[in-house]
Amino acid sequence: MREQWANSGRDLHLVVAPTAVRASIEQGLRDAIQSGRLTPGTLLPPSRSLSQDLGVARNTVAEVYAQLSAEGWLVARQGSGTRVAALIGSIPPVPPAPEATTNPLPYDLRPGQADVSTFPRQAWLASARRAMATAPAAAFGYGDPQGRPELRQAVASYLARARGVRANADTVVICSGFHQALWLLGRVLREQGHRQVAAEAFGHQSYRTLLEDSGLQVAPVEVDDAGGVPPSHARWGAVLLTPAHQFPLGFALTPERRTEFVRWARNTSGVIIEDDYDAEFRYDRRAVGAMQALAPEHIVYAGTASKTLAPGLRLGWLVLPERLFEPFVAAREQITGQASVIDQLTLADFIASGAYDRHVRRSRLAYARRRRRFVEEVSRHLPSGRLVGLAAGLHSVLELPSGLDEAEAVRRAKVHGVAVARLDDYAAAPGQRRPSLVVGWAAPPAHTFTSAVRRLTTSLTPDRRTPPAR
């Protein structure tokens, strides 16, 4: 590296890197202009003299001047030399980005998160290798907004086998996660003239927001211990349900309610969106099959790899009734296109080879164990608390000891280093059920799990309302 003065009277260092002579001179000049060290209108030395100063070929400097002129940094005029362009002054520094919002507490018991530390990296790579060995070249193009046929076939077979869904490769659409799918569904419903949809009165606020984003009003569907309560009237274009495992309350929709919802859909031509987000994880019996098979012409089935594999894949799937199929795929094509083709091909192999079933089975055992330990911990260390909901999924609703409200419970847990959610965080209107926490016991790493739960129960125990000494 040799440093040189580039032109008189200015403190301009041009550092010439021996392996990238031209690039380093070019970048040095750009930086000098951007930082204001070379001001607008400044005359640059002739290429001959700068090249001598720097000990490089004259042609190199001439090329740098030509490049920077083409980019608008310099202006070269016949007979009057090369100057810094008039426009360019000191450019403000690149702004720092805001901090990503992460959980600042050491113990994370918030719901909705799977244990991603068990992602089957080796098996996934093996599937990727097989997929890449056999994929046709055309697969890497813009492709089908419905998704790769290999994956649609694998998903359709899996859903038929594991969830009793009526599907084939032609009615499955692969999406980049359920959020995107729900947003697109809202858009399609609005385009079809609907103004009002409904969602369970307990559920993700973000889902209501997504539907509202398309200009839909979102009415609440009452929820009791038998799941969502079927409507008596019929003004909704669609209703969003979690039949296998109500989120977050944790109940299954009873057979009678299933039948009533289907009757409502048939009578009103309404659509049921069946969010089957964690049905793979039922611990006391086999999971109840999907509702979709009862009325495939009225029910959108929605599944996801976010709970079974990892949210980072951003892969989910819909099985769509005929009347929604074409508008949905068209909206997906216009705005997002298909999901990553390599992940799609890999997941297709992962399912077809049986690796998906093996991973789900292993995860089910591990989550069942965690849930059992969680239930034991609560019954031993917080006997005044009560757990509601099925032995299923990745979270439980914990009714608080009497006299303790949700805000106070979250505050106390926080003092003990535990992040946890209030039931009212998921309620369309607050205070409808007994004060409760929603505890996701799947997310913490195995080695912190017991501490996390113990800290939570300790923090909520009526006779120990102050934090323990450190």
Next chain:
Amino acid sequence: MREQWANSGRDLHLVVAPTAVRASIEQGLRDAIQSGRLTPGTLLPPSRSLSQDLGVARNTVAEVYAQLSAEGWLVARQGSGTRVAALIGSIPPVPPAPEATTNPLPYDLRPGQADVSTFPRQAWLASARRAMATAPAAAFGYGDPQGRPELRQAVASYLARARGVRANADTVVICSGFHQALWLLGRVLREQGHRQVAAEAFGHQSYRTLLEDSGLQVAPVEVDDAGGVPPSHARWGAVLLTPAHQFPLGFALTPERRTEFVRWARNTSGVIIEDDYDAEFRYDRRAVGAMQALAPEHIVYAGTASKTLAPGLRLGWLVLPERLFEPFVAAREQITGQASVIDQLTLADFIASGAYDRHVRRSRLAYARRRRRFVEEVSRHLPSGRLVGLAAGLHSVLELPSGLDEAEAVRRAKVHGVAVARLDDYAAAPGQRRPSLVVGWAAPPAHTFTSAVRRLTTSLTPDRRTPPAR
């Protein structure tokens, strides 16, 4: 496999698979109900007698009945046996999906497509392997809607080095392709109160549609052989430009025009969206650097892996000015979340390891060769045609021999088995330039390339207006 009559008077075959006894009985009953062979109200045989008929354990049949009851197919009432539920009648068959729209012609010279047959599968897998070996577990979670920090860092370094972009990992956002990015930008601009934006009068119609989708009016920016013409007035919230290589006309924005657009942006606080879609491919000289560095506080830089690697990856990147950063990331988080984390980590390694540069270099040589052959073929076999635009990118504009209009030219090419686009397909208003075709010479497989081009020139030759005999 043994077949059995399941109940009297009905042609109900239940096929019991020896390795999946319970599942096969369950599915057989579901199918029978769905197809209407078992009608609503039908009394099923008691579990004891069906189990004897089928030669399976009684408990198995009892479990099947319980499962199908929970799912709503059957209704079991104390003392009156198990019946098919009243609701369920014959369910219409699953509708067939519409055919995916593919090119039905044997030779595809439509623009906008890279040669995906050269996708570097082995190098990509090697990067995936390294990425999976080092990724933290948390990477597989919902993650940062801005994108993985590893990839943002790799992209920022690459853009600074290869395109002179002012970026760091904190100002880069990873997107699922440019379509999605542009749609989100339109949404953010509309939320910030803008009503009108502008796009070059020649460009992708789908881009105009995406911007209009957010409620924006899209004014045309006149385009001549010096690129887009800077505006004299200032009512646009943003202007979409292709400075390095106007799409589809193929010119570079002159330095003076760059400066004028930047001045417009500074004076009006307007935003310039720099669509840098194929700048890696310039064959006659080094590519002109990105315009973004002239005014990072006013210019959105947009790049993509769709031309350099494959559209099927659905990966692109933006470098955003401060005032757009937070609203853009928030919109992305709400509606789509981040892109596939495995692809992101893999691409980060692919860039950092130098594999990306190697692939771009190889592709540049291959495309330069193709373009040279295309130019030779046209000058030899269609001397009355004229090619306009730079030696760059993946397509050329071919001005037609006089007397031939675009619709007729496309029709003739089609007769010869060649798909090709009209210039007016990309024009905000038709007939503004000489009748021309836009020829993408990157897409056809190598072994059909010469035939494709020869057929095109033959079809357009004035003295051979009828198709050749087969």
